[in-house]
Amino acid sequence: MPSSFFKPTLRYLVSLIVVAVFVFPIAWFGLTSIKPISAVFNKDRVVVFDFKPTLENYHVTVLGGEKASMVGGQSASMGTSGKGAYDGRGSILSSVIIAVASTFLATAIALLAAYALSRMRFWGAQGYLNWVLSQRFLPPIAIIIPLVFIFHDLGLRDTHFGIIIAHTLINIPIALLLLKSFFDDVPVEIDQAAMIDGATRFQCFYMVVLPMIRGGIAATAVLCFIFSWTEFILSLFLTNTIRTIPVKITTFVTSTGSEWGYISALGTAAIIPGFIFILLVQNHLVRGLTMGAIKD
Amino acid sequence: MASVKISKLEKQYGLLKVLHSLDLEIADGKFVVLLGPSGCGKSTLLRMIAGLEKITSGDVFFDDVRVNDVHSKDRNIAMVFQNYALYAHMTVRKNMAFSMRLKNIDKKIQDEKVAWASSILGLDDYLDRLPKELSGGQRQRVAMGRAIVRDPDVFLFDEPLSNLDAKLRVQMRTEIKDLHQRLKTTTVYVTHDQIEAMTMADEVVIMQDGRIIQSGSPMEIYDNPNSLFVAQFIGSPGMNIIECDVAEKAGVKSANHESLCLPLPSDAKVEVGQKIFYGIRPEHLTANKEPSAESNSSLTIEPGVVRVVEPTGPETHVYSKLAGQDVCSISRERITWSPGEAIHLQPDLQHVHLFDGQTQVAL
Ligand SMILES: Nc1ncnc2c1ncn2[C@@H]1O[C@H](COP(=O)(O)OP(=O)(O)O)[C@@H](O)[C@H]1O
Numbered sequence A: 001m002p003s004s005f006f007k008p009t010l011r012y013l014v015s016l017i018v019v020a021v022f023v024f025p026i027a028w029f030g031l032t033s034i035k036p037i038s039a040v041f042n043k044d045r046v047v048v049f050d051f052k053p054t055l056e057n058y059h060v061t062v063l064g065g066e067k068a069s070m071v072g073g074q075s076a077s078m079g080t081s082g083k084g085a086y087d088g089r090g091s092i093l094s095s096v097i098i099a100v101a102s103t104f105l106a107t108a109i110a111l112l113a114a115y116a117l118s119r120m121r122f123w124g125a126q127g128y129l130n131w132v133l134s135q136r137f138l139p140p141i142a143i144i145i146p147l148v149f150i151f152h153d154l155g156l157r158d159t160h161f162g163i164i165i166a167h168t169l170i171n172i173p174i175a176l177l178l179l180k181s182f183f184d185d186v187p188v189e190i191d192q193a194a195m196i197d198g199a200t201r202f203q204c205f206y207m208v209v210l211p212m213i214r215g216g217i218a219a220t221a222v223l224c225f226i227f228s229w230t231e232f233i234l235s236l237f238l239t240n241t242i243r244t245i246p247v248k249i250t251t252f253v254t255s256t257g258s259e260w261g262y263i264s265a266l267g268t269a270a271i272i273p274g275f276i277f278i279l280l281v282q283n284h285l286v287r288g289l290t291m292g293a294i295k296d
Numbered sequence B: 001m002a003s004v005k006i007s008k009l010e011k012q013y014g015l016l017k018v019l020h021s022l023d024l025e026i027a028d029g030k031f032v033v034l035l036g037p038s039g040c041g042k043s044t045l046l047r048m049i050a051g052l053e054k055i056t057s058g059d060v061f062f063d064d065v066r067v068n069d070v071h072s073k074d075r076n077i078a079m080v081f082q083n084y085a086l087y088a089h090m091t092v093r094k095n096m097a098f099s100m101r102l103k104n105i106d107k108k109i110q111d112e113k114v115a116w117a118s119s120i121l122g123l124d125d126y127l128d129r130l131p132k133e134l135s136g137g138q139r140q141r142v143a144m145g146r147a148i149v150r151d152p153d154v155f156l157f158d159e160p161l162s163n164l165d166a167k168l169r170v171q172m173r174t175e176i177k178d179l180h181q182r183l184k185t186t187t188v189y190v191t192h193d194q195i196e197a198m199t200m201a202d203e204v205v206i207m208q209d210g211r212i213i214q215s216g217s218p219m220e221i222y223d224n225p226n227s228l229f230v231a232q233f234i235g236s237p238g239m240n241i242i243e244c245d246v247a248e249k250a251g252v253k254s255a256n257h258e259s260l261c262l263p264l265p266s267d268a269k270v271e272v273g274q275k276i277f278y279g280i281r282p283e284h285l286t287a288n289k290e291p292s293a294e295s296n297s298s299l300t301i302e303p304g305v306v307r308v309v310e311p312t313g314p315e316t317h318v319y320s321k322l323a324g325q326d327v328c329s330i331s332r333e334r335i336t337w338s339p340g341e342a343i344h345l346q347p348d349l350q351h352v353h354l355f356d357g358q359t360q361v362a363l
């Protein structure tokens, strides 16, 4: 067989397998979310496609609808649920508020810091950078107890603002490091050319350098957003009534059983905002925006 | 427009001193080239004039106004960088208009200026492109356009042509010189390429290890290099240099290198036994197939052996071995040489350069 046929085919097959490995759990999760309970909990066999799809789980978790009574002859209520215990609307709203706000804050603060660290030489710059990064080495669980007390004393416990601050702080080091590397890619001559053209340092920052690293900013924002969107431990400890989606989902695992249908429905729905966000910025995600500024 | 004066300027990075007490005056409207090998501090000096680099000590004056503490943005200068430093997210038009936009200049005037600059630089058809959609030479022109729309007092160029291919470099060289003749803006141009310096400069300033070694018009420096370094740096092909001892025979001094015995000008200020460098430019060596009869010196030099012949068209470069030394001679006559042939070289004694063997200073 000619290699011109064989090689692309092989490459295609391998990439297909790799994609399948990554997509399978998500697909199964999504599939579970539209299965009736009888299909989820079938003792005898694994139900793949032969079930009657239902939007019941979404109806309850995402739209806050009432539980429909019986599906497939089995009781749908296995948990010790009060009314609205499976209503995820508040969680979705909280997650969106927290993720968007903390992403914005972390990116904005890290941008200013990263520009300074990339462009200005000052005493202890490297030490400062190392110190900021070292904050990220600490697992959140290590600081959770003092943090709970501090937040309690400051009245930040169980507030959106509190979690926004927590997520922002956790995100800043990684955002700073990333953005600094993007700034470092822009030659300083660009800043100098702008200043000779009559720009102040700040004009040079927001009129020239910032637009040149749009892609980097988008990439950083995506990372911050995803972190905040999926963060669990801080949200769990710092809130009681405000529940972000990851925390909310764990409450679907109760002493009497796990509501796999609801878990997978809310989980699948939770993928969507991140997905939309990435779609919006993906055009900017390509690096190489600085191309053409300098010699090749 | 402005004159630039530099007085006792020094620059130190930590313990490393890169500029040693430089003095330089650049008259209004002059095209001055800072020339030197890489690492000698040319860019540092230029950047200090631009205000991009802190001054360790000394002063910079524009028109007798001390500008040490004036921010770059207020110096009314324009600079073209080696890597062009274009604003990648802006079109050519916006790149050029950026400085005027910052000054809130009337949009109509901005457009006129951009149109004027782009027509001078041949960028009319590219105004709405992004820098990444341009060739190297076009980017170079945008960088220049950005500089000229400003009516700067001083133009600063830092090796602007070193990223271009040879042909484009020659073309841009002419364009920059032409531009200067039209605009008559004081220009400081940094390069390590002596041909660029020779062809463009009103005045060449030669730097070595953070010091100014010699300055003057290109031909002055070419004809009277004040040190061995300058002599070797300027000119292509370079000056032939032979290390010699001065000897005397029958009352006539000569410069000897092994078996080679070179004639000295009668007014040479050398003493017997002195070590010297004997320098002669290739075009001042006459090459003959036969020993020259009407030689203007009492000495005839032993014949050399032709190694390589390079005809360039108008002239022919002949590289030969003379008493173990590589020697180049240039002749405009069409003599056909072949490798291995004997060649009789005769220096024009009016154009012999002698340098002290120790200090390497011109004698
Ligand atoms: N930021 C810096 N820190 C330390 N040394 C520097 C710095 N910039 C330049 N130098 C040193 O200063 C000297 C002159 O550099 P430069 O002016 O760039 O040389 P040129 O432009 O003539 O090639 C070099 O030896 C270089 O290593």
Ligand SMILES: [Mg+2]
Binding pocket: B039, B042, B043, B044, B159
């Ligand atoms: Mg340089």
